[in-house]
Amino acid sequence: MKNSFNILIKSPKFMLGAGIFIVMLALVLIFPMINRKDPLEMIALAFQPPSSQLWLGSDNFGRDLFLELMYGIQTSIRVGLIAGVFATAIGLIIGLASGYIGGIVDNLLTSITNIFIVIPSFIILILISVSINSRSSLVTAIIIGITSWPWTARAVRAQTSSLRNRDHVHIAKISGHSTPRIIVFEILPYIASYVVMAFVLQTASGILSEASISMLGLGPYNTISLGIIMNWALVFEAPVAGAWWAFIPAALSIALITFSLYMMNTGMDEIFNPKIRS
């Protein structure tokens, strides 16, 4: 564990991604402590351009966009992380069960996984979100998580079913170890690197999903997320008003967060799968 961490630090791609991510996270966590104003307070006229007081101008309601952005990034990252945890956990459980148990359980779970890979998760996300009246950001995150597990499940299953027939697993079985114990000590360590990578990717796609669903107007209520800022900008026609500050910073923030996560993933990928190092 410590060893792979040491290798990770030497990967420029991973460090770049992690660096960007940590700096952004620190900024959005610390800034609201310094500027304790309410981000939803209307303090200026609509669509004021950036100035020394309003670093990113004001939106259609005359709210401070920089402050909104800080809270938005916070919510988006939180939603992404929670969605990532749920998606990875569900995918891991289904993948392990189907790969390790095999037989009819495997057939059943694999079919379910394949079916949910084909049905766009985006659609299920819309159908559930439309039906829930009071969506908090936690609810949105959980919905995203439970609609995006199939990828992880498929990959975990593939790796588990090949690991199951390795000698060390057979030995553990003969030694009379219980199934949970075999899974935790003989299988999990081998797929740990993959699970971490899957989590990073799921987090990135969770952030993108939140932004998409919020853009459609199905985002969480009573909160600010990057997608919601974009939705406001679009609904109140900020582009037509020429107010680039109302949507470009939010758009770039989404791109920057996902980019940093993808970078971390690529860095890890190159370390754990030496074959794709160029």
Added chain:
Amino acid sequence: MNAYAKYFVKKLFWYLVTLVIAVSLNFFLPRMIEGNPVAMIVSQMTKGMTDSDTIKRVYETFIQEFGVDKPLWQQFLIYVQNLFTGNLGTSFGLYPKKVTDILASAVPWTIGLQLPAILVGWILGNVLGAVAAYKKGVFDKVIFPVALFVNSIPFFTLAIIMLYVFALTLGWFPLSGGYDFQMIPQLSFEFIGSVIRHHTLPFLSIVLVTIGGQAIGMREMSIYELNADYVLYSKLLGIRDSRISRYVFRNAMLPQITGLALSIGTMVGGSLICEIVFSYPGIGTWLFTAIRQLDYPLISGCTLLIALSVLLANFTIDIIYGFIDPRIKASQMEDQ
């Protein structure tokens, strides 16, 4: 039965199962959750909370069309029956327009935008990825991070930025819509020109984002193949580089085709939101309007249509894949 027919039948069966599940989800999900839109509509109806006669009439049509007062399983049968007759109900927002009519008017726009955009993006992305893996050096060092960054920009973000830069600031392209407002759809050069001008920006924004993701995948696959033993062996045999790169490309291409099948759902979702940004008269924009107006039959019609077309696209790719990949035929032969 020959190997390919067997493959086809097997795929067809699984897609039919998936289809049934997709249709059921589309029906049950919004009805199973507490406070669901259908129950809300019905309760508003029965409590007499609907203030105006129009809304009352709108809801009455809905209740009658979907048989909402009957038990759930009966409703489902009515729903399926309606589907077979191509009846998706009447829109709330655009009462008394039929949902099928609205969707029929939107489909050509969406297909005309997304199909070429996704295909062009996919092809360009694969070529770029393969070249990056093959040439290595500076080319790879430049393309890879750029592709990674483009890939992390959500579809609609790039769309908004392009809208702002090219349509608003530079004024090269129109802001919104599928054609100029004052025009009547017809087969004239003027109209077609207008359609193309409106088509360019949404098209480009979808293509660019697609290129990013595909280039990354193809680069990875190509590097993997280039390191394979058969490449080294062929080099030692003295086979020309151009020929080897053809083998590599073909082998790396196969997973990319499956990749296209698997990511098409995400792509379609992203492109739909792209339409909203440009107010393009396709399904995405209708879905956006429907959600804002709580136009439940239209929302459900849009989601169903999108799910069906993604299934169809996947099925098509799977069928083509069976033709291209000799291993599929081989594995079927072994089964026999």
